[in-house]
Amino acid sequence: MVYYSEATHYSVQKNISLLNMQSIVIRTNDKGEMDYEDLKETLQLHRHQPAIILANIGTTMTEAKDDIAQIQAILKRYAIKNAYLHCDAALAGTYLSLLGESQFDFSHGCDSIAISGHKFIGSPIPCGVILVKKHYRDRVGRSIPYIGTFDTTISGSRNAITPLFIWYAIQKYGKNGLLKRAQQSLENADYLTKELNKMSIGAWRNEHAITVVLPRPSQKICNKWSLATDGDIAHVICMPGVTRMMLENFVADMKKKCALLKHMRSKHPDFTG
Ligand SMILES: Cc1ncc(COP(=O)(O)O)c(C=O)c1O
Structure with a gap:
């Protein structure tokens, strides 16, 4: 079994x-x-x-x-x-x-x-x-x-x-190089979680995880950033190839979306998008 x-x-x-x-x-x-x-x-x-x-x-x-x-x-x-x-x-x-x-x-x-x-x-x-x-x-x-x-x-x-x-990867980076990549990924995951939280987006991650879980954003953002989704959640995996600049651009997109939603809700109280 x-x-x-x-x-x-x-x-x-x-x-x-x-x-x-x-x-x-x-x-x-x-x-x-x-x-x-x-x-x-x-x-x-x-x-x-x-x-x-x-x-x-x-x-x-x-x-x-x-x-x-x-x-x-x-x-x-x-x-x-x-x-x-x-x-x-x-x-x-x-x-x-x-x-x-x-x-x-x-x-x-x-x-x-x-x-x-x-x-x-x-x-x-x-x-x-x-x-x-x-x-x-x-x-x-x-x-x-x-x-x-x-x-x-x-x-x-x-x-x-x-x-x-x-x-080749093990030879190229060595144990310390791979560890550095891991630490950088963790720092990036921490950065992204905090930035999203600042916008009141309920992003979170498990302990020692480079994966940031967030409520599923709009389909437009999911498509643009190729976000994997499952039901009402999406995730961003801060792989070593994912740079801080990419995350900053993603955060900027999310900020724009949040501002737009705020504006729509203030204009149309019934708006649920
Ligand atoms: C937990 C877990 N197991 C297995 C796999 C599949 O691994 P592979 O791509 O090596 O088949 C994945 C891929 O996303 C995974 O996340």
């Missing part, structure tokens, strides 16, 4: 369907973090079944992090020995570890971690890294004499360029 929160990336459900596995969606709180009470109640009902828990280390929309310690405590409470914990750290995995905030690694009891190479690292071609405990890798890996190595892939042949892109 796979357990994952409702804020999980759509690719997870797709893979569960492909693998024909059973799964249960766990509720999240307002910030996008797993509701541990719901996980507790659900696991209690299924404690006879081996569990795979997918924890988000930075959800797609709000960059919420599920708490591995709480998940481990629940597994322990119900004596679920046959459990596997995967961390989807697609965006945040890279920089949380640099910030010393990686409460989701193997020492915290997780069995595998995935990160994307085309997000924080910035590979121009989609790619990723999955880290798995060696004994799991050895379970699926097979020695293939004519390729002279262990095959641990699903598809067989794989892209040789994308690992080079990741390697």
Whole structure:
């Protein structure tokens, strides 16, 4: 049985369907973090079944992090020995570890971690890294004499360029350079949140998140800035490539929109736009 929160990336459900596995969606709180009470109640009902828990280390929309310690405590409470914990750290995995905030690694009891190479690292071609405990890798890996190595892939042949892109970024920036990029992104996220709040826009972000969540702006602004939206929220991810000047221009657009709305409301009290 796979357990994952409702804020999980759509690719997870797709893979569960492909693998024909059973799964249960766990509720999240307002910030996008797993509701541990719901996980507790659900696991209690299924404690006879081996569990795979997918924890988000930075959800797609709000960059919420599920708490591995709480998940481990629940597994322990119900004596679920046959459990596997995967961390989807697609965006945040890279920089949380640099910030010393990686409460989701193997020492915290997780069995595998995935990160994307085309997000924080910035590979121009989609790619990723999955880290798995060696004994799991050895379970699926097979020695293939004519390729002279262990095959641990699903598809067989794989892209040789994308690992080079990741390697290149690590060589180019080094640990300190990547940390600096992370700190700059966090500063930019803080700047944007505060600027929007000054306009009475309820922008917020999760702890150590470079993602700023805001009420969905007008369609015109969403289109102009290619904002990702989900229901009544939108987000701005302050990736290292997002400069302060871009954010200032975005803030200026939002200011103009706010001024226009204020004007319309003063002229037409019934205006709800
Ligand atoms: C939390 C999370 N997991 C997975 C993905 C998908 O990763 P990829 O683009 O490497 O398939 C994303 C992408 O937005 C994501 O935010």
